[in-house]
Amino acid sequence: MRPDSTADGDRSATYAGGVFLLFGFGTKHEDLGPGAVRACPRCGNTSQWARVRQFRQFTVFFVPVARWGRRQLEICGICGAAVEL
Secondary structure (H helix, E strand, O other): OOOOOOOOOOOOOOOOOOOOOOEEEEEEEEEEEEEEEEEOOOOOOEEEEEEEEEEEEEEEOOEEEEEEEEEEEEEOOOOOOEEEO
C-alpha cells in the first residue's frame, strides 16, 4: 500500500495541484477635471460639466494588460448625460 492512500483506497487527502487565475474585464472612467459650462440637451439645465476619459480594459491579478476603446467625454453634473468630444 502507498503512503498517501488509506486502506479503502480514498485519496482525497492528497493535493492534485492546479492553477488559480484572477482576471477582470470592464469599463473605467478617469477624471480629467472640469469641463465647459453648457446647456444639457437632455435636462435643459446650464451647469459645469465634468470631463472624463473612458476606456475598456482587461486585467490579470488587478494589473491592466490591455486597454481599448478610449474616448473623451463631458458628463452633465445634474442628469449624467454624456457628450463625446
